[in-house]
Amino acid sequence: MNRDVIERDVIVIGGGAAGFFAAIACAEANPGLSVTILERGPRVLHKVLISGGGRCNVTHACFEPAEFVTRYPRGKRELLGPFHRHGAAWVVEWFQTRGVKLKSEEDGRIFPVTDNSETIASCLIQAAEDAGAAIRTRQSVTGVEQNPDGSFHIRCSDEATWHCRKLMVATGGLKPGSPMDSLTSLGHSIEPLAPSLFTFHIDDARLADLQGLSVNDAEVSVLGTKLQERGPILVTHWGLSGPAILKISAWGARALQKLEYRFECRINWIPDAAYEEVLQGLKAMKNIEGKKQVAASRPFDLPRRIWERLVAQAGIQHGMTWSQAGAMALKKLAGELTACDFHVTDKSMNKEEFVTCGGVSLKEVDFKTMESRKVANLYFGGEVLDIDGITGGFNFQSAWTTGFIAGQAMAADEFA
């Protein structure tokens, strides 16, 4: 064998959440194995560090697997079994037994009590070290080939070559033209890639200078599709964001890509009331608050400045009182409140938590072990798979779970 080839029992490509869980699980389960993580960047766990606004939303406080999987636009069916064995409660315990205390917030998101993602990254690095798994950074894998005996040759951009008996690919969301396209040459199919968890770019006078305002409960739909979601909406410098928008972008990742991110979206600012009910509420204001200015008295729980914009859009002039507002204007205002249409011109991913929809086809992976059904000794975990969740800790949970299962499986069998 070429003396420049570095021999390992197990190699994990990618030093992210899935890669670390795999390497730790493998080395802990079988301490006799040489396990190495190859990471292309200068540091490992980059996404863990920037995640959750620097706090790392580790998982979600939902302990019923059948409910947990409903948060995955892709991967729902395949993740059900794995989450029965290694779900949110298991991952909370995993961190707690290693000294990391976690807390859940009102909306169910779970974070380290330190509110600092460094806590999670340090725990993972320490656990890898304790288990004897090696970490090699600046090792950008450019190609993978399988030998006739089932082992692998792995080439890196600095011309280093590695050899291993079991290989795990945990390289995160694939990008078109990424070096891991060599997966396809190993016989794997890649489901088409599309961004998920993005915000809507909208240029509209109604939103100008309102950045930072949020509505706790609104409904967003994409006209001409069945896409509809409910939740908080946030006005940004560039358009609309917030959990409801992110959710619809995840469920509509493929449909919105087909529309080239140009479409009409409709916001119902009062999702608990139908148009007629809202109109009756506005008409009632004529009797109750007839002398008050429409712009200054809100019958609905909306931020003042958003209300003022909708009032102006309905043609109700500044200073006009409820008793002066005509029937047509009130109808228009009821329309703005329940069916407020915006033209989306693009997607934005500025500082948002985005993930990739698409990746290694789930049909080609055995979710009991995370081993490829096409190539023996090859394993997958994390976002490289055609799995993605909505925001709230679901993306890390699938990375921890699939990484761990792969790690344990790689440690077993003929290595024992």
Ligand SMILES: Cc1cc2nc3c(=O)[nH]c(=O)nc-3n(C[C@H](O)[C@H](O)[C@H](O)COP(=O)(O)OP(=O)(O)OC[C@H]3O[C@@H](n4cnc5c(N)ncnc54)[C@H](O)[C@@H]3O)c2cc1C
């Ligand atoms: C800004 C942001 C915030 C987020 N916040 C959250 C959150 O709070 N909660 C949550 O659940 N999800 C969050 N996510 C999503 C989450 O970070 C990912 O789903 C998760 O990191 C996927 O883990 P992974 O191990 O599969 O991939 P990654 O974390 O992407 O790790 C893959 C690693 O592989 C390396 N790599 C890639 N190609 C090669 C190669 N050819 N050779 C060697 N190494 C390679 C990469 O450099 C990377 O380090 C966030 C995403 C972003 C972008």
